[in-house]
Amino acid sequence: MHKELSDLINRNVTGANAVAYLTADAKKFDSSITVETSHIYKVVEFLKTNKTTSFNSLHCISGVDYTDYMEVCYMLTNYDPSAVRNLTLKVRVTDRVNAAIDSVVGQFVSADFLEREVYDMFGIKFNNHPDMRRILCPDDWEGFPLRKDYVAQKDYNGMTVYPDNKMNMEDREFIVRQNMIKKAQAEKAQ
Amino acid sequence: MNTQVHHTSSVKEYFGGLWDGIYSSLKGMWITFRYVWAVAPVSIEYPEVREVLPERARMRLFNDALNCISCTQCAMACPVDCIYIASEKLPEGSEIKKTSNGQAIRLHLTQFTIDTALCCYCGLCTTVCPTECLTHSHDYEFSAYTIDSMKYDYLAPDIVAWRDRIVKA
Amino acid sequence: MQTRWDVGEPHKPTINTRTEQLKSDLLTLNMGPQHPATHGVLRIEIWTDSEIVAHAIPHIGYLHRCMEKHCENLDFRGVIPFVDRLDYLASMNMEWNYAMTIEKMLGTEVPRRAELLRILTCELQRIASHLMAFGTYAIDLGAFSPFLYAFDYREKILRLFEEVSGARLLYNYIWIGGLWNDWSPEQISRVTAFCDDMEEEAKKYHELLSMNKIFIARTAHVGVMSVQDCIDFGATGPILRGAGMKWDLRKNEPYSLYSEFDFDVPVGTGEVGEPGDCWNRYIVRMREVVESIKIIRQVIEKLEPGSIMGKVPKVMKLPEGEVYFRSECPRGELAFHLVTKQDSKEPFRLKVRSPCFTHTSMLPRVAPGQMIADFVATVGSIDIVLGEIDR
Amino acid sequence: MQDGVVLTTLDEFLNWGRKNSLWPMTFGLACCAIEMMATGAAKYDLERFGCGAFMATPRRADLMIVAGTVTLKMATRVKVLYEQMAEPKYVISMGSCANKGGPYWQYGYHVLKGVDEVVPVDVYVPGCPPRPEALIEGVMTLQKKIANERLLRNKWVKHA
Numbered sequence: 052m053h054k055e056l057s058d059l060i061n062r063n064v065t066g067a068n069a070v071a072y073l074t075a076d077a078k079k080f081d082s083s084i085t086v087e088t089s090h091i092y093k094v095v096e097f098l099k100t101n102k103t104t105s106f107n108s109l110h111c112i113s114g115v116d117y118t119d120y121m122e123v124c125y126m127l128t129n130y131d132p133s134a135v136r137n138l139t140l141k142v143r144v145t146d147r148v149n150a151a152i153d154s155v156v157g158q159f160v161s162a163d164f165l166e167r168e169v170y171d172m173f174g175i176k177f178n179n180h181p182d183m184r185r186i187l188c189p190d191d192w193e194g195f196p197l198r199k200d201y202v203a204q205k206d207y208n209g210m211t212v213y214p215d216n217k218m219n220m221e222d223r224e225f226i227v228r229q230n231m232i233k234k235a236q237a238e239k240a241q
Numbered sequence: 242m243n244t245q246v247h248h249t250s251s252v253k254e255y256f257g258g259l260w261d262g263i264y265s266s267l268k269g270m271w272i273t274f275r276y277v278w279a280v281a282p283v284s285i286e287y288p289e290v291r292e293v294l295p296e297r298a299r300m301r302l303f304n305d306a307l308n309c310i311s312c313t314q315c316a317m318a319c320p321v322d323c324i325y326i327a328s329e330k331l332p333e334g335s336e337i338k339k340t341s342n343g344q345a346i347r348l349h350l351t352q353f354t355i356d357t358a359l360c361c362y363c364g365l366c367t368t369v370c371p372t373e374c375l376t377h378s379h380d381y382e383f384s385a386y387t388i389d390s391m392k393y394d395y396l397a398p399d400i401v402a403w404r405d406r407i408v409k410a
Numbered sequence: 411m412q413t414r415w416d417v418g419e420p421h422k423p424t425i426n427t428r429t430e431q432l433k434s435d436l437l438t439l440n441m442g443p444q445h446p447a448t449h450g451v452l453r454i455e456i457w458t459d460s461e462i463v464a465h466a467i468p469h470i471g472y473l474h475r476c477m478e479k480h481c482e483n484l485d486f487r488g489v490i491p492f493v494d495r496l497d498y499l500a501s502m503n504m505e506w507n508y509a510m511t512i513e514k515m516l517g518t519e520v521p522r523r524a525e526l527l528r529i530l531t532c533e534l535q536r537i538a539s540h541l542m543a544f545g546t547y548a549i550d551l552g553a554f555s556p557f558l559y560a561f562d563y564r565e566k567i568l569r570l571f572e573e574v575s576g577a578r579l580l581y582n583y584i585w586i587g588g589l590w591n592d593w594s595p596e597q598i599s600r601v602t603a604f605c606d607d608m609e610e611e612a613k614k615y616h617e618l619l620s621m622n623k624i625f626i627a628r629t630a631h632v633g634v635m636s637v638q639d640c641i642d643f644g645a646t647g648p649i650l651r652g653a654g655m656k657w658d659l660r661k662n663e664p665y666s667l668y669s670e671f672d673f674d675v676p677v678g679t680g681e682v683g684e685p686g687d688c689w690n691r692y693i694v695r696m697r698e699v700v701e702s703i704k705i706i707r708q709v710i711e712k713l714e715p716g717s718i719m720g721k722v723p724k725v726m727k728l729p730e731g732e733v734y735f736r737s738e739c740p741r742g743e744l745a746f747h748l749v750t751k752q753d754s755k756e757p758f759r760l761k762v763r764s765p766c767f768t769h770t771s772m773l774p775r776v777a778p779g780q781m782i783a784d785f786v787a788t789v790g791s792i793d794i795v796l797g798e799i800d801r
Numbered sequence: 802m803q804d805g806v807v808l809t810t811l812d813e814f815l816n817w818g819r820k821n822s823l824w825p826m827t828f829g830l831a832c833c834a835i836e837m838m839a840t841g842a843a844k845y846d847l848e849r850f851g852c853g854a855f856m857a858t859p860r861r862a863d864l865m866i867v868a869g870t871v872t873l874k875m876a877t878r879v880k881v882l883y884e885q886m887a888e889p890k891y892v893i894s895m896g897s898c899a900n901k902g903g904p905y906w907q908y909g910y911h912v913l914k915g916v917d918e919v920v921p922v923d924v925y926v927p928g929c930p931p932r933p934e935a936l937i938e939g940v941m942t943l944q945k946k947i948a949n950e951r952l953l954r955n956k957w958v959k960h961a
Contacts, residue, residue: 079517080731108641110736113747113761124747126734126763130641130655132662139734161644164771172478187471187800188911189874196479196910197759203910207873210918217901217914219359222325222392225352229327262623269618273555283562284846287937295569297591299576300932320488321904358901358915361929363491363582368590377576384926384939386946388901388917391927443878446827446857450834451875472875473831475898479908491904498832542835561842568839578839579832579930797831800872 056104056138057084063101064093072141083124083139091125091142092153098127098138099158105129106138109159112166114173116198120145121173123152144175147198154180172197299364299377302355304395308340308374311350315366315375323359324366327352340372350396357383358391436464439782443472447550447786450796454773454789456782463785466777468770474800481760486512486586486726489757494580496762497798499542502535502571503739505584510665511735511746512586513720515728523716524588525667530601530709531571531583533702537608538567539740540695543793547692548619550790551628556619563611566604573597587722598710605703612699620693629692630683633776633788637686643775644768647742648698649792652678652691659738671708673701688791695793698740727753741765741793762801766794808954819863819889820947821851823940826862828882830869833896836930837868845933852940859885864943866936867920870898870905871913883920891947893939894922897929904929 057071067090074080086094098106106127115122125140144150154177155162166177167186174195176183184190193204203212221228250258285292294300311328328348331337337345367375380403385391393400441447441454448454451472457464477496481489493508494501506528513520520528545560568578574593575583583590593601619625635645637653650657658675660668676697678690730752736745742765749759769792777785825847829837840847847853856862859882871879883892894916897903902914916922923946926939 074731076517079515079729079733081734083732108644110644110743111734111745111747111761111763113759113763115749115759115761126745126747130650130657132657135662137734139732159644160642160775161768161771164767168767185471187474189471192911196476201479201910208877210873210876210913212873212910212914214914214918217906219323219325219356219392222352222354222356225325226327229329229351258623265621265623269555269622272614272618283843284849285844286849287845287934288941292934295573295576297574297576298572301927318488320484320491322907356901357927358897358925359903359906360927361491361580361897361904362577363580364576364590365487365491365582381928381932381935382938384924384935384942386924386942388915388922388925391900391925443875444828444882451830472872472878473870474872474874474911475831475870475905476909476911479910480905483908495832495904498835546838558843561839562844565839565842565844578932579835 052136053082053084053138059101059104060084060086060094060097064090064097066090067094069094081139083141085141085143088142088144088152091140092155092157094140095125095127095155095158098140104136106136107131109155109161109165110137112162112169114169114175114197116173118199121147121150121175123169123175125155147174150175151178152176153178156180171195174198294379297377298379299362299367300381301357301378301383302360302362302366302393303376303378303380304353304355305374305376306350306353306395308342308372309350309353310340310344310346310372311348311353312371314369314371318365318369320363320365321359321361323356325352325354325356326350340374342372344372353395354392355395356392358388447789449546449790449794452770452789452794452796452799456777456785458782461781463777463780463782466773466785468773470767470770470796470799472800473796475797477801478760478762481757483756485755486728486757489760490585491580491582494582495797496764496801497739497741497744497766497795498579499795500535500539500740501580502532502584503737504744505581506532507735507737507739507744508746509584509586510737511733511748512726512728514735515731515733515748515750516586516722516726518587518720518722520588520720521717522667523714524718524720526709526713527589527593527718528584529667529671530593530706530713531574533705533709534567534570534601536702536740537699538564540699541567543695543740544615544619544692547790547793548625550786551625553619553622553625556615559611559615559618563608566607570597570600570604585719585722586726588717588719592718598713601706602710605706608699608703612696612703615696620689620696626682626689628783628787629688629791632683632688632784633780633791634684635686635772635776639772639775640686643772645742645772646765646768647739648691648694649742649769649772651675652686652694654678654680654685654690659736659743663736665735665737670712671705673704676701688787691791691793695740725755727755728757729753736763739765741795741798742769744798762798764798764801766792766796766799770794770799804954812951812953813948815952816948816950820944823850823852823864823891823943823947824854824856824862825852825864825866826859826882826886827855827857828865828867830867830871830875831896831898833868833899833930836933837866837895837936840933840936845937847937847940850937850940850944859883860887862886863889864891864893864940865920866893866895867899867916867922868895868930870903871916871919872911873913874911876913876919879916880919891923891943892916892920893924893926893936893943895926895928895936895939896931897927900925900927 053071057069060069073082110126110128121144127138129136171185316324436457439456443451443453453469455467541560541564545557548556575581637655640650640653678685683689728750732749734747745763747761751758899916905912924943
């Protein structure tokens, strides 16, 4: 299904160069279509409006951080009992400092919250999104938590995130302290 | 339409609606009123009447330190990392003690603490323990005034006293 | 008739001309993180014009417990207790969906008895979750006694789950490859007894609340969401069915053994009020309880002895790949997007697609033009759980 | 004069009155809130301890049961709610999450490690979630604590 779909996209949306990634074992893994980042809005619009393989709902947008590039996966479905279709559309973002993709809120209203969550967790901004704010973390939160190189901030308006007296440090270093005591007794004995 | 458009209802509609309201409420109230005699009381007077917990209930963790061979399987299986185990090598000549099911204890357990304030009572540690010494007891009455009193050191003598107090399944 | 929910400009205040000069601006109201009607820690910023909601902006994230960051550092068995805590009213369905995602990737074969018992437990969990929704929805509208009835029968289910798994609410019972322990025949007979009582109880709830004139006045024609609206917003489960579309993953994309059972999918037909309003969403949930009882009875007939745990390696190493698995939960379609690296012991990325997350995004579309009391009824009727929204 | 018969009996009477009418505030955060509701429901009835009337506003409540995970975004609200409560106020921290961060302490960048960082806690109820009986036992432990409070004996006698 993915092969013809990617050819269909390439024919209708110029410059989208959709590449279908087919997994060896379809029963175990999902296959997907990777699309050019700048053409994401046109591809989604085409997938929604074309007659033959239409997808009328955006099920989920999930970001994945592969350290050298970040991927945004759009899961499209067709809510029509007669023609049930699912598709995973992928877009790659290489720029980690100010990453930006076109928002698809124009086509699917459900993308509003989903894109805000991808921005909150990965720092990928979405152009012409009605309300580009963090959704889960507080607005003045530093850093983007789900990136692989994320380090939690020390404290957040007065409360320490990892207080030392709660980390059970003395239990973890129990072995280290035992060895030091034994070494001290050994020196005293000599 | 959300904002109810104000329409003047006829006399029949008005009294009909009134009767519907009273009748449907009365039917609901009759169901509740039947509970006075028709249904046995449901609530359990907790301190006096204690419900018998099922055999697999997962309450406070208990470790029978004599049988523990300090293999740290439970510490690795715990998703929350709240089990802290330390053990040391036995000196050469000492005799090897046996656990209840016959396994030899080669390491001497020096520390076995579980921080029940972090524990999520998922039971993954009890399934991994080879000598079945780490189990869930049926004791849920251990609320405390201070947070540090919730870190239980299973080698301490008072824990053995606690063991006799609970009913161990 | 004025369109009820054009998102763009807010609802124009309907003040009659005489008080026009009164320069009354919109009042901002915080249906704050601590509020009896928000089912947890959801904050809705309401701009009201004298009791009519001009527009509403939901603020979530007050229960963001960084679950997806945890899943990147936990081995595959250690993730199950965290998946329980997503939708803590339907933990069994969460575990089952996660277990099926991993089993699809591993290709393990789950024995038939384990698969049947999974359907039994998850349908029981669906009844418990809908009872909870019924109880709290009645409290939102001021009726206290249905809450006590609902919790009385919910305790019976929790007792059964406690005997089987050991915990009352967060079970860690459905493992990857099968189940932790088995149901004894005595427990199965108690399930059939429970199903018979639950059937009468459902009729009693119908008389107690569904047909109550006050309840109908409070919920009929309130918070209407059309089918096209639901599909645009990606709403699923009782909300899509309440709007009138016959869509249930267990029927349309059958997973596990659901294709062997016959049950029908209740749909909001609008016998009271119109399809898509609060009453129809509520009645779809109550009819789903009866359908679940039908499924449980068929499962108990088909049960036969056998092993309950498939062949799963002791240390689980998953090949490289990506899976997106959807299943039908009491609140809608839950899905897990799992990405793994070659021979990894923990998931590289586990994204949870939460139905309540998309249902909350519908509130700004439905709120304008409603009274505040009706807005409370709408929030109650979409039955959201904050653990799943904020993850 | 400190522990004279008059002040002690008066104190006991006051403590008896206050400990048997603790009004909790509906403050459900997460899974423990469901167990708190189950405690308030018919089977394990909290009403038998005079503790069943769940008040919506902090003004009319004198017991705050923190049931669930307190996140950093929610912590400021917990502090504000605590300050809005009338003075003889008590806090029960219910569940591992409220005690010390619970299962979310390791990678929980957004989770407050224990509610006692923002609010003084009287009784910690362990469990995840604690059984309804464990919550009732927590309320009884709090009642023991209230029973021997020294209300009059400290205030009236200045140079005690």
